Amino acid sequence: MSGTWTLPDDLTLPKLPDDHPGAGAPIPSHWSKCFGCGDDQPAGMAMQFTFGEGLEITGMLDVANRYQGGPGFIHGGILSTAFDEAQGMACMVLRRPVVTGHLQIDFAKPIPLGSVLELRARIDGTVRRKVYTSAEARIVEGPFADPDVVVATSRGLFLTVGAQHFDRAKDFVDGIPRSPHGTSSV
Numbered sequence: 005m006s007g008t009w010t011l012p013d014d015l016t017l018p019k020l021p022d023d024h025p026g027a028g029a030p031i032p033s034h035w036s037k038c039f040g041c042g043d044d045q046p047a048g049m050a051m052q053f054t055f056g057e058g059l060e061i062t063g064m065l066d067v068a069n070r071y072q073g074g075p076g077f078i079h080g081g082i083l084s085t086a087f088d089e090a091q092g093m094a095c096m097v098l099r100r101p102v103v104t105g106h107l108q109i110d111f112a113k114p115i116p117l118g119s120v121l122e123l124r125a126r127i128d129g130t131v132r133r134k135v136y137t138s139a140e141a142r143i144v145e146g147p148f149a150d151p152d153v154v155v156a157t158s159r160g161l162f163l164t165v166g167a168q169h170f171d172r173a174k175d176f177v178d179g180i181p182r183s184p185h186g187t188s189s190v
């Protein structure tokens with residue numbers, strides 16, 4: 005990774021909850037309408053997640069044609085979204101809601117449409133409400149597949165928040181049908 009990401013000296017590693025289901029168990033969507041993982045979000049990315057060893061989780065993304073940026077390749081914003089989702093899901097073991105404060109991506113290799121990406125993400129440690137995370141992506145199926153090649157990496161800071169963070173927007177979960185900028189209901 006390039007960049008300026010520095011982990012603080014006073015990081016502590018969270019303990020896995022006693023009822024952690026173990027490696028291989030599916031991780032349920034944190035919110036059915038989430039663009040990244042929701043099953044009630046037809047326009048979304050429908051990412052699937054499983055717990056890995058320790059604090060690691062694995063996410064899978066089918067790189068659909070609609071994720072196109074440059075001809076034949078994934079859009080960088082879509083890849084960033086996939087990392088955001090994966091690193092947020094890695095925070096699930098904290099059993100507290102988190103939001104992204106900072107995310108930085110290194111785009112190492114172009115990723116073709118039609119490929120299947122595996123994202124491995126983990127908590128590197130916490131300091132107060134700050135949760136430091138990292139992740140790597142590999143193409144595991146389809147064009148350019150090579151599980152030994154890391155095609156992108158990400159570092160992200162998440163913050164635990166209280167329920168009131170989301171309460172303010174609870175009336176907008178289905179959009180505002182009469183938005184002056186066109187429909188926001190999908």
Ligand SMILES: CCCCCCCCCCCCCCCC(=O)SCCNC(=O)CCNC(=O)[C@H](O)C(C)(C)COP(=O)(O)OP(=O)(O)OC[C@H]1O[C@@H](n2cnc3c(N)ncnc32)[C@H](O)[C@@H]1OP(=O)(O)O
Binds near residue numbers: 104133
């Ligand atoms: C009930 C059980 C449920 C379990 C289930 C959970 C599942 C969970 C899965 C979620 C999976 C979602 C995956 C998608 C996640 C999104 O995409 S979330 C959407 C994008 N993010 C946002 O909208 C966040 C918008 N920003 C904010 O709301 C606020 O800026 C934040 C992030 C909450 C921080 O504000 P704040 O709470 O007032 O925090 P503040 O007191 O200013 O700072 C606290 C600490 O964080 C540091 N900090 C804050 N922001 C930053 C920053 N950007 N850079 C560096 N440091 C920062 C501060 O310096 C401070 O550090 P210390 O003084 O402790 O050393």
